[in-house]
Amino acid sequence: MLNRRTLFAATGTMLAAAAVGRPHLARAAAPFAQPTLPYDEGALAPTISARTVGLHFHKHHKGYFDKLNGLVPGTPYADLSLEEVIVRAKEQSEAAVFNNAGQAWNHNFYWAQFAGGPTPPSKALLEAAERDFGGIEPLKARMVEIGDGVFGTGWVWLVEDDGKLDVIGLADAGNPIAEGVTPVVGIDVWEHAYYLDWENRRTAHIKALLDERVNWAAAGERLGA
Template sequence: MPMNRRTLLAAAGGAAAGLLAPGTGRAAPTPFAQPKLPYAEDALAPVISPRTVALHYGKHHKAYFDKLNQLAAETPYAGLPLEEVVTRSHAAGDQAIFNQAGQAWNHVLYWNQFEGGPAAPEGRFLDLAQSTFGGVDGLKQAMTESADKVFGTGWVWLASDGRALRVLSMQDAGNPLTEGLTPLCGIDVWEHAYYLDYENRKAEHVKAVLDRLVNWRFVGARLPA
């Protein structure tokens, strides 16, 4: 079953009760933990190959969590949920923390949005796609075109402002959370996400992921009430 927003945040959090901190009598924050991949490494083939998944999840995503734990240790960030680390570090200009926390959070959503997919959109999300983009095909086209606006590394996001859907292209670890928006779907356009399978054909990769992998019911379930 796809994770909803609350489950996603809980799985990615880093402040569960644990051992007592020395001399404090309070529970010490546990390290930020990379959630388990919700399917086998070959489940996304042929759109994303098992080799790409192994490297992307097992090396790149893991490294963001590892580095975040190093940087956040013994700082106020160590006891916060991951989403809060993203927003607070961005607001404070703590770029090193933000880079790792943003990429850790971004990838949790990235992997989870494929679980159980591809599933057709429905309900309020389908209505919003129609009113904002003229339909789901228009939404996909807007996201694919937005990939070309990312120069170098970054993400293409579908987000909600509580009233309408928005497509954003953001550099590096950029995340709609920092703009007060709810991320619904995120496509990684760093080269490690697609180059082994698509070489320099970034737009082709984005289109294939949107058409053949994304669980649009998971995406719609993330709409704010």
């Protein structure tokens, strides 16, 4: 079941809202529309090159929306929000729907979290990181460690669960909504996200994104959502 901790601003119109740091809840049902990037394709360079952003956004991310929109017409999913599709598809073991909906949502969140970044963490996030990890740098180190441990394809997520921060690694289209936790920061560790720029140096890529691109102030606003 969706709750206030998970059904929040990371999909649909979130990309447009991210630049000002205030997320919006997306409720639109199928056909699902891929949001636009909240910055130019070269804005994340050199951490992520314009070439990688272009391929990642226009080929991979768009592809998940295209496939999802080909799967849901005439099904009960057609009248659901993207978040609801994710939850229901997992409950019903509809792998194709779940994978494409999850990846569409994950990438919405991924691009949005870099808008306006990098910024220092908010006081609330600093306090939570100190309480649960011993500080923001140990928190980042844990994300790098968990991200490196994701076998093959997947994601590493900083999440809030019942008021406590945690880092989880999820395979393939693994999605925090489906896990019942609130995403705070999410890093894509599929090879298409970094290989052109970083080759096989996944851990260096994760660390660079956390240090150089994440809008940590906006991430702190997601605490308690």
